[in-house]
Structures are given as structure tokens and as C-alpha cells.
Amino acid sequence: MNKKIGVKILGTGSYFPEKILTNSDLEKIVDTSDEWISTRTGIKERRISKKNEPTSELAFKASIEALKAANISPEQIDLILVATITPDMLFPSTACFLQKKLKLISVPAFDLSAACSGFIYGISTAKAFIESGLYKTILLIGAEELSKITDWTDRNTCVLFGDGAGAMVLSASQENDDVLSVFLGADGSYSDLLFLPAGGTVCPVTESTVNEKLHTIKMQGKEVFRAAVPKMVLAAEKALELSCKKLKDIKLFIPHQANMRIIEAVAKKMGISMDRVFVNIYKTGNISSATTITALDEAIKTGKLQKGDIVELVAFGGGFTWGATVIRI
Numbered sequence: 583m584n585k586k587i588g589v590k591i592l593g594t595g596s597y598f599p600e601k602i603l604t605n606s607d608l609e610k611i612v613d614t615s616d617e618w619i620s621t622r623t624g625i626k627e628r629r630i631s632k633k634n635e636p637t638s639e640l641a642f643k644a645s646i647e648a649l650k651a652a653n654i655s656p657e658q659i660d661l662i663l664v665a666t667i668t669p670d671m672l673f674p675s676t677a678c679f680l681q682k683k684l685k686l687i688s689v690p691a692f693d694l695s696a697a698c699s700g701f702i703y704g705i706s707t708a709k710a711f712i713e714s715g716l717y718k719t720i721l722l723i724g725a726e727e728l729s730k731i732t733d734w735t736d737r738n739t740c741v742l743f744g745d746g747a748g749a750m751v752l753s754a755s756q757e758n759d760d761v762l763s764v765f766l767g768a769d770g771s772y773s774d775l776l777f778l779p780a781g782g783t784v785c786p787v788t789e790s791t792v793n794e795k796l797h798t799i800k801m802q803g804k805e806v807f808r809a810a811v812p813k814m815v816l817a818a819e820k821a822l823e824l825s826c827k828k829l830k831d832i833k834l835f836i837p838h839q840a841n842m843r844i845i846e847a848v849a850k851k852m853g854i855s856m857d858r859v860f861v862n863i864y865k866t867g868n869i870s871s872a873t874t875i876t877a878l879d880e881a882i883k884t885g886k887l888q889k890g891d892i893v894e895l896v897a898f899g900g901g902f903t904w905g906a907t908v909i910r911i
């Protein structure tokens with residue numbers, strides 16, 4: 583009988599645009615204050631991409647780092663998967679633009695849309711492809727430029743989001759099985775609480791959709807907050823159960839970086855002390871599908887995680903979607 587194919591995590595990488603937008607910069611744009619943003623969200627600053635720097639460019643720079651960390655040549659990649667809700671264009675996919683930049687012509691490439699849970703959905707997809715034997719080495723990216731779909735006159739949303747990209751290389755292995763579990767969920771009945779109304783087939787681009795700023799993020803913050811905490815707890819507990827690990831086995835808990843108060847509420851409900859929870863929201867803001875992977879990469883680079891440590895990633899986002907994964911790095 584053939585041995586089950588395992589998944590090995592070979593390496594991670596990340597990239598943030600150079601420009602930093604601080605809370606005091608925002609005080610000059612909308613009626614807000616560093617004090618309000620810091621106490622309500624935990625965010626102090628976020629990165630903003632340049633006009634001529636599309637999502638695929640951030641994805642490319644993060645990918646180069648991940649390939650280096652994985653110690654493989656790009657030619658070994660046989661599938662490119664980009665989780666994003668801020669693609670370069672509606673089509674072709676950002677994954678195709680990235681494939682061109684990586685000069686990996688012919689390698690299959692596609693985007694995955696699951697908002698802030700995108701990277702966890704991506705891990706699940708990569709795991710299934712590898713275990714099925716269809717692909718051996720997958721480049722998985724979470725990349726976003728939320729600054730380009732933000733209404734910079736709306737203080738309710740513009741203080742929350744930022745830009746960045748993270749990448750991971752996963753490959754088939756006979757010895758390792760680093761993705762111990764994944765749990766995913768979604769509830770489309772909440773689609774109108776966090777969404778981008780225009781630009782799709784429901785509301786194609788017209789002069790009035792532009793004038794009414796319908797190409798920017800709309801959100802009912804309180805309702806999103808209320809749903810996020812229980813769903814993240816549920817996902818984290820389910821993934822833990824599926825992994826056959828206990829809370830004490832998790833070296834670091836990496837939640838989606840949307841709001842410090844959400845992170846603290848989830849940790850409290852799960853009985854995890856904050857010193858075991860990774861937080862970098864203060865310098866990134868919410869970068870949707872890129873949050874968990876960039877946080878994981880930072881935790882590895884700063885020595886908070888060592889080879890063999892077990893980590894849990896958990897996310898929640900528009901859709902609503904949610905998901906968690908227990909992995910060994």
C-alpha cells in the first residue's frame with residue numbers, strides 16, 4: 583500500500599511597501615485621533631503601496647524571500663496560488679501576473695478569494711492538492727493592497743487597513759506532515775456587513791458608482807466585531823481538536839490582525855495568555871489575507887519560533903469566512 587503523502591513547509595517570506603502612514607498622518611486626513619485609533623484598534627501605523635506597485639509586485643517580493651528560505655529554485659514550483667481580495671485586475675488573476683514576474687511560464691496559477699481567511703483557505707487548498715498527488719511543490723501567497731479600495735474620507739474604515747504580502751512554499755514529503763489540521767467555515771448571509779459593493783456583476787462600474795464611492799470597503803464595524811470573536815474561537819478550537827494537540831502544545835497562537843480588542847477577546851475566551859499570542863497589528867493594520875502569513879514570517883525571523891514548533895493560525899473575514907490551521911514550522 584502507498585504511504586500517505588505528507589506536507590512539508592519549506593519556507594516563508596514577506597514584503598511590506600516602504601511608505602508608512604501613521605495615526606498622526608491620518609489626523610490630517612479625517613476627523614480622528616491617535617488616541618481613538620490606538621485604544622479602539624491597537625493600530626499605530628500601516629504600510630501603503632505606491633501607485634505603480636500592484637499587488638502582484640508585493641507578492642513577487644514576498645515569494646522571492648520564501649523561495650530563498652525554502653532553498654529551492656523557482657523552477658521546482660508546480661502550482662502558484664494567490665489569496666487576495668485586491669487583485670491587480672478582475673482578470674487575469676494576480677497569480678498569473680506573479681507567474682510572469684517569476685518567469686514560470688506554463689506553471690498553473692490561480693487566485694483564491696476568501697477575504698481575511700484567504701491564507702487559511704489557501705493552506706487547505708495546497709494541502710489537498712499535495713495529498714492528492716496532483717502537485718508536489720506549491721507557492722502560496724496572501725497579498726493585499728487594501729489602501730487602494732479604501733475610502734480615505736471615511737474615518738470608520740480608513741484607519742483600519744494596510745498593504746503587504748506573505749508567502750509560503752509547501753511541498754510533498756514522505757517523512758513530514760507539517761499541516762496537522764485545517765478547519766474552514768463560511769456564512770454568506772452576512773455578506774452585506776463587510777463588502778465592496780461595485781465593480782462586479784451586481785453593480786458594474788458607472789459614473790454614479792464612482793461618485794458614490796461604491797468601489798471602496800463598506801463595513802458595519804460593531805456587527806463584524808460581534809461575529810468575529812465567537813467564529814475565531816470556534817475555528818481555533820475545532821482545528822486544535824482535529825490536530826489531536828492540546829492548547830499547551832501550541833508554542834504561538836497567530837490570530838488575524840484586525841483589531842487588538844478582537845485578538846484579546848479571542849485569547850481570553852480560549853484561556854490563552856497574551857504572551858503566547860503574536861501581535862504586530864500596531865505596525866501593519868489589517869492586511870486581510872496577508873496578516874497571518876506575514877505575522878508567521880515575522881515570528882520565525884525574530885526567533886519567536888524555532889524549527890519544529892507547533893503554531894496555530896486563525897482568521898475571520900468578509901463573507902463571512904473563518905478558518906484555522908495547526909501547523910509545524
Ligand SMILES: CC(C)(COP(=O)(O)OP(=O)(O)OC[C@H]1O[C@@H](n2cnc3c(N)ncnc32)[C@H](O)[C@@H]1OP(=O)(O)O)[C@@H](O)C(=O)NCCC(=O)NCCS
Nearest residue numbers: 614615618622698737738741803804806807840841898899
Ligand atoms: C471599527 C471599530 C474599531 C469601531 O469601534 P466601535 O467601538 O464599534 O465604535 P463605533 O462604531 O461604535 O463608533 C463610536 C464613535 O466613534 C466614531 N468613530 C468611528 N471611527 C472613528 C475614528 N477613526 N476616529 C474617531 N472617531 C471615530 C463613530 O463615528 C462613533 O461616533 P458617534 O458615537 O458620535 O456616532 C470596531 O467596531 C471594530 O474594530 N470592528 C471590527 C472591524 C474589523 O475588524 N473588520 C475587519 C474584520 S476582518
